[in-house]
Amino acid sequence: MTGWRVADGGPVIPSFGHASQCLKENGWFCTDWIRDHWGDTLQPALVQHIELTLIAVAIGFAIAFLLALVGFRFRLLDPPLGAFTDFLYTLPSLALFQLLVPITGLTVTTIEVALVAFTLFVLYRNIVAGLRSVPAEVLESARGMGLTRTQTFLRVELPLAVPAIMAGLRIATVSTISIATVAAFVIHYGLGAPIFDALAEPDIFRTKLVAAGALAILLALGADALLTVLQRVLTPWNRLR
Amino acid sequence: MPTEAAELVFDEATKVYPGRDGAAVDHLSLTVPAGEICVLVGPSGGGKTTALKLVNRLIPLTSGFIRIDGRPIGDYDLTDLRRSIGYVIQQVGLFPHMTVEANIGTVPRLLGWQKSRIRVRVADLLMLVGLDPEEDRKRFPAELSGGQRQRVGLARALAANPPLMLMDEPFGAIDPIVRTRLQDEFLRLQRELRKTVVFVTHDVDEAIKVGDRIAILREGGRLAQYDTPQRVLAEPADEFVAEFVGRDRALKALTLRTLGELELSPVTGDGLPRLPADASLRDALALLVAERRDALVVVDADGAPLGVAGREDILR
Numbered sequence: 001m002t003g004w005r006v007a008d009g010g011p012v013i014p015s016f017g018h019a020s021q022c023l024k025e026n027g028w029f030c031t032d033w034i035r036d037h038w039g040d041t042l043q044p045a046l047v048q049h050i051e052l053t054l055i056a057v058a059i060g061f062a063i064a065f066l067l068a069l070v071g072f073r074f075r076l077l078d079p080p081l082g083a084f085t086d087f088l089y090t091l092p093s094l095a096l097f098q099l100l101v102p103i104t105g106l107t108v109t110t111i112e113v114a115l116v117a118f119t120l121f122v123l124y125r126n127i128v129a130g131l132r133s134v135p136a137e138v139l140e141s142a143r144g145m146g147l148t149r150t151q152t153f154l155r156v157e158l159p160l161a162v163p164a165i166m167a168g169l170r171i172a173t174v175s176t177i178s179i180a181t182v183a184a185f186v187i188h189y190g191l192g193a194p195i196f197d198a199l200a201e202p203d204i205f206r207t208k209l210v211a212a213g214a215l216a217i218l219l220a221l222g223a224d225a226l227l228t229v230l231q232r233v234l235t236p237w238n239r240l241r
Numbered sequence: 242m243p244t245e246a247a248e249l250v251f252d253e254a255t256k257v258y259p260g261r262d263g264a265a266v267d268h269l270s271l272t273v274p275a276g277e278i279c280v281l282v283g284p285s286g287g288g289k290t291t292a293l294k295l296v297n298r299l300i301p302l303t304s305g306f307i308r309i310d311g312r313p314i315g316d317y318d319l320t321d322l323r324r325s326i327g328y329v330i331q332q333v334g335l336f337p338h339m340t341v342e343a344n345i346g347t348v349p350r351l352l353g354w355q356k357s358r359i360r361v362r363v364a365d366l367l368m369l370v371g372l373d374p375e376e377d378r379k380r381f382p383a384e385l386s387g388g389q390r391q392r393v394g395l396a397r398a399l400a401a402n403p404p405l406m407l408m409d410e411p412f413g414a415i416d417p418i419v420r421t422r423l424q425d426e427f428l429r430l431q432r433e434l435r436k437t438v439v440f441v442t443h444d445v446d447e448a449i450k451v452g453d454r455i456a457i458l459r460e461g462g463r464l465a466q467y468d469t470p471q472r473v474l475a476e477p478a479d480e481f482v483a484e485f486v487g488r489d490r491a492l493k494a495l496t497l498r499t500l501g502e503l504e505l506s507p508v509t510g511d512g513l514p515r516l517p518a519d520a521s522l523r524d525a526l527a528l529l530v531a532e533r534r535d536a537l538v539v540v541d542a543d544g545a546p547l548g549v550a551g552r553e554d555i556l557r
Contacts, residue, residue: 139333
């Protein structure tokens, strides 16, 4: 656990020689350090974090969607499926990361498995709720006009579920970005890594802590904004309500 | 199914819901001639809506037959049957995520029409139901008033030119003034289109106004009387029908005739109240009562006097 901390660089390595006044005083936001270490520390961590999130949300969405189809089509299976995703969501995130290590090792897979598990709850609930939200008279007119079951699903139920699905995706994405930072406590990866590194320094490396933390926040806000815009584009009819 | 109006026959049609006492529709037999409007009317629990939904098989028959142009509905492919029957419901049920144009084009799209043909058809239908083909085409249902939505619902049901229309309290959720206008426009449309229509309502006045024939259903889904509005009002089959159409049925009968149908006396003198020839006898009587007069002058569309109608002429 100690090897990487040294390699990461920081104010305790005197051979770099020309540390700024800000760094010597361990300031909260030393722009020279951020500039110097964007390429070797912050950017790679940010890219890793985005990867972690995209993969977790994509796989989580695929699984939740299949489960939701089953729960929607067979009403009896909805409560147990919901309870299962609820149970996964209840697990403390750090505990799950640690519990998975004996199975999948100190690997990115461990992080992904846990992150996926946490997305299922909100995605499953929102997809099922969205599919069920279609008003009875809309379904009756669809049936009366001779839409088959599949046509009703693809042309009516699924499009009308999009607002709820997108809301679920937003929550799942933002919370995945947040939980993924904690994963670095167990596996040194993503934006959590520089945060935990900074915290492990004797006096806490303030600039590094703030820079990595701020990136995580900006990433969450950016993802949320992007998905909000996407939702508006996908559901022009929904803005009028 | 042909695209001209189809004859619809209920032949001992019966619906019994499992686990419920008595039938919802009990051996219903009646014939709706092609191109006529049959209104199903009656108190709640009379099975009006059930009878309607038996036709497009939203509810399956327990026993008996329903035939469209002589062919039992069970012999049609289910989706073909539904796509060839226009269906209008009270809550309209427009697809909220689709534009007016996409809503109206639903059945033509399912039937595989060319896009250009659907566009032309949608524009025609919007004009037909009194909407603006340019302005309203791209709007979403949430942007429309209740009356406009029901117009779109009617256009959507007419889209593939079905020989038969089922209308379940289509104007029931609309305020009285707009309802009257929609009824008038619907009747004007029907004079042009000549569809076979089954129309459900709980409102006797609407039944009298809209129906070529009225089927009065009583509790338990039994047919109490099936006749023209005139005959239902003049000769109710039993106490139930008499009660249902109301004590004022003689007055209601006056709504069925217009001043133009009377033999008028020559115009003499001045100062009598005036009404156009297409006004109903009921409106004429109301005017005489309000003005405390014994006669009025009937005028044509341009206001030129046609003759005088006295109170006795109206009440005869």
